[in-house]
Amino acid sequence: MGIDRRSFFQLLGVAGTTLALGKQALAKPSNDIGVEFVGMLIDTTRCVGCQTCEAACSESNHLAEQTGSPEPGKIRPLDETKFTVVNAYNTSKGEIYVKKQCMHCSQAACAAACLTKAMHKTEEGPVVWDGKKCMGCRYCMVSCPFEIPKFEYHSANPKIQKCTMCFERLVEGKIPACAENCPAEAIQFGTRRELLHEARKRIVENPDVYVDHIYGEHEAGGTGVLYLSSVPFNGLGFNTSLQKSSYPELSKGFLYGVPSVFVLWPALLLGLYEATKDNHVKTTENE
Amino acid sequence: MSNTEIITAQQPAFNIWKFLKEEFKPKGKWVTPFNMISLPIMFLGLVLIIIRFWKGIGSVTNLTQEVPWGIWIGFDVVTGVAFAGGAYVLTFMVYILNMKQYHSIVRVTVLNGFLAYVFYAGALLLDLGRPWNVINPIIGNSFGTSSVLFLVAWHFLLYMIAQLIEFSPTIAEWIGHRRAHKILSGMTLAAVIFGITLSTLHQSGLGALYLMAKDKIHPLWYSEFLPIMFFVSSIFAGLSMVIFEGSITYKVFSDQVTEKNHHSHHSIITGLSKICAVAMFAYLFLNVLVFVHGRHFHYLTTPMGRWYLVEMVGFVLIPMLLFFNSYRKKSIQLTKIAAVVTMVGIIVNRLNVTVIGFKWDAVSHYYPTWMEIVVTLAVIFTEIWIFRWVILRMPVLREPPTWAQNSH
Incomplete structure (x- = not known):
């Protein structure tokens, strides 16, 4: 999914609290306090x-x-x-x-x-x-x-x-x-x-x-x-075909896409509703 | 309808508790084939559930350390939610695209969707080892926001509320509360928009759940496009369920349906069959793309590869052609056959991802016990009982009371 961390957080800001769902999608490779694992x-x-x-x-x-x-x-x-x-x-x-x-x-x-x-x-x-x-x-x-x-x-x-x-x-x-x-x-x-x-x-x-x-x-x-x-x-007995990148990476794209859907979908649906509502009124008038 | 009429129409002696007490009494015949089959299974299911909570999940299921999710997740939740997808597709068509011709089946579809979610979320509780902690991701003491399951859990909860709001005007009509009816009807559009957004995300989210199980699912079924596959297939899975369930409901509860709606049901089913056909075409096309892109040709000669072909040809291509044909010939019978084949195909697909193709290369395979199947059946039967209870009391299939009709 073509969305990087920066634009993800921009979207997060726009969308408010409901969007907190996709946040912190990954554990970081090192921890916050600088102690080594x-x-x-x-x-x-x-x-x-x-x-x-x-x-x-x-x-x-x-x-x-x-x-x-x-x-x-x-x-x-x-x-x-x-x-x-x-x-x-x-x-x-x-x-x-x-x-x-x-x-x-x-x-x-x-x-x-x-x-x-x-x-x-x-x-x-x-x-x-x-x-x-x-x-x-x-x-x-x-x-x-x-x-x-x-x-x-x-x-x-x-x-x-x-x-x-x-x-x-x-x-x-x-x-x-x-x-x-x-x-x-x-x-x-x-x-x-x-x-x-x-x-x-x-x-x-x-x-x-x-x-x-x-x-x-x-x-x-x-x-x-x-x-x-x-x-x-x-x-x-080791599985040597495991991927080299981390496994949480696999669902990262999906989770980062969640905020965009939450922003875009309601707007799109409301737009569709308004557009088709007018059509409906027009056809009934024509009738 | 004038204001004075409304006031006089509300009988002063109306007692809501007395009314509810009357309504909770059983209606209709007791000795029916359905009751005779479902009651023993529901009772046996209850016994098994008690054993499950007393002795642990292992006492009734065949789950192993390698296969921690069986049919209670793979069928009850993952497949069941796909079948419940009809509610978001229909509300999209009727409330967003203003396709009014489908309005007469919206209520029954939303009711079905709502009950499906309530019962599948209920089935989820049976599968949780520590269900008393189920509230943790909701009340906020431990948000696992990096988890797809966290998203799915929240969406189940929110979508159930959205569906309840969508259905609530019917409840208001049932108890005859006009003010509530007016307020709740006004919330429908917002609930629909919210509900469709939630559905998009959790239908695909159920596929995304399995993204991290990359090495465990057969490559013919695993791809990074699992979420999109699950979403697209939920469209025709849900609509096939609407066609199938509608053909039964309209027969069983025939006396509830007006002549006009009986008549329009044919054109509704034909319209839905066209949508199914197109959605299935998109789904098949996506599958071909993923298959070619993944360079999976060499798997086709293996047993799993042949099983994949059976799914793609027998349960996607053929029902798709049946849907196209039934639309062209306006054949209700053909549409029903196509819907049933599609539904079997959805079960096959979801089980291929979650159970059959999961750890397909392991030495020992997971098969559900008869007890897991009985509990699943008990859940489905209980849902049908509640569904029947509501249909017989609330204006779901029959026309709403005259006072409520103007507000639509």
């Missing part, structure tokens, strides 16, 4: 599949103890009681373990989808959920390209469940439970900029070990969780 760098070449992160996650989030262990060819999915799982993949470089959890997108589709701002991107970076606001519509689940938010279908008071990057621990000055407890140092916590820097350094210093791709640097407009790998990511 935090994230995690997961190095799949270091992961040994010990599942310590799973146990730490369950304990920290008061979830049931997890069952099963990573086996190649058998994908253990995330669900409402598992915020992170480790899966194994058979590759040309042997068995590789991949930890999966919320990607904490810089411009999160789930947050843009939420009509009550229950799901939201915090100023620090984690994407978290607020039960007091959520109406349980599950539009976040429809929108998330990584299919992360999970819903408690068998509860009368259901919650949306997903990894929060241990936001409560971050507030206390701690780091996420999985990153703190990883014995293989496969999970590094830090600001997104530091992590990208570190990831690039590892690729440059060990070109034989890593493929030249940081998953999450550009995918879905950039994510808070970044991955390194020794084999192409599509062999590790």
Whole structure:
């Protein structure tokens, strides 16, 4: 839709309060207070599949103890009681373990989808959920390209469940439970900029070990969780065909068009009404 | 009508509560085939709804973490709202374009549209996990303005109010309140203009809901033009519903309709069939453009591709030709067939986007449970019950009382 931000706000001014609907269509890539988003760098070449992160996650989030262990060819999915799982993949470089959890997108589709701002991107970076606001519509689940938010279908008071990057621990000055407890140092916590820097350094210093791709640097407009790998990511269960721009971008055009319709339509309809009303009077006079 | 007449006509003994009490009593026969079929289903639906709120959504639906929206959204809301589109198209024709020949079916269409929205919004509540928070985006403690669903929610609410205002003169005629009738009739044009604007945005908004599900919907149905597709198809979806519903209502409530309106109904249906045909032509043309532009030829040999062809040829091209033909031959029978085929096509299309084509490549597919279908039927039947209740009492199909006729 051929309308830029400037003309959008001009229209907004013209149309008044009813038009506030299209406002703030997107989460910004960085936050207002100038604090950098935090994230995690997961190095799949270091992961040994010990599942310590799973146990730490369950304990920290008061979830049931997890069952099963990573086996190649058998994908253990995330669900409402598992915020992170480790899966194994058979590759040309042997068995590789991949930890999966919320990607904490810089411009999160789930947050843009939420009509009550229950799901939201915090100023620090984690994407978290607020039960007091959520109406349980599950539009976040429809929108998330990584299919992360999970819903408690068998509860009368259901919650949306997903990894929060241990936001409560971050507030206390701690780091996420999985990153703190990883014995293989496969999970590094830090600001997104530091992590990208570190990831690039590892690729440059060990070109034989890593493929030249940081998953999450550009995918879905950039994510808070970044991955390194020794084999192409599509062999590790990653969706590599995700668009490079953010997902909220997809409905931006529509939302920016809303104010124009709200201004133009009533005027047009009133004009049509006046025009055809005269016709009607004329024909009845002629009769 | 002079002023003195009006004053004497208002009986001093008229008691509104007594009147309403009388009106709320059932009218007509109880043992009818429709009642015998609908009552058990409505009762069963109620039981299932109680279970749903007691044990959670998963206890009655087949929804999964991958497919969080099933037929309660894909059929009840998305398809139902498309069918309710007849109200905005007809009010546009009658009140904006002054096509007076369609005036006799405006009331019943607006009533249908209003009830559809009330019940589909109601069905939406069943699908919400935490419905007690449904008020949050309305009262303003948490405006998720970046969400298409926020826009759709507000528009549903506002459009229901607009439709109620459009319909309200009928209610005023029913209870015989002349002052209210005059005031409410004066608000019709404003409500119509507001209503058409809202409809444009939320009919397309329902398509825009799925824009972020880019990787989940089959490429033959996903495009950035989903909002426009949904809007254009709502025109002929709504009108087909008007034709279909009209052909039933005019038969079932035949005694309510004057001879004159019975006669004009034929020319109305023929006129609508022409509009449907043209709207469908535009829709088909848009689909061809999107298909060619998206370079989707290689999908045509896949099962989903053949299903796409079935939809486009069987449920758009063929009913379009039927509509054209029925208009040329002035054949009511053909128009009705075309309307029914079109309606099936709209159901197919909306389900293709929301359910069938959604996560089409997943290992396990979503199929609705029988319980989801029963609840859907219960919602539809309840709506028809209310519709019948209103038709039998208010001057919807029959002529308004003589005192109200001058104000139109």
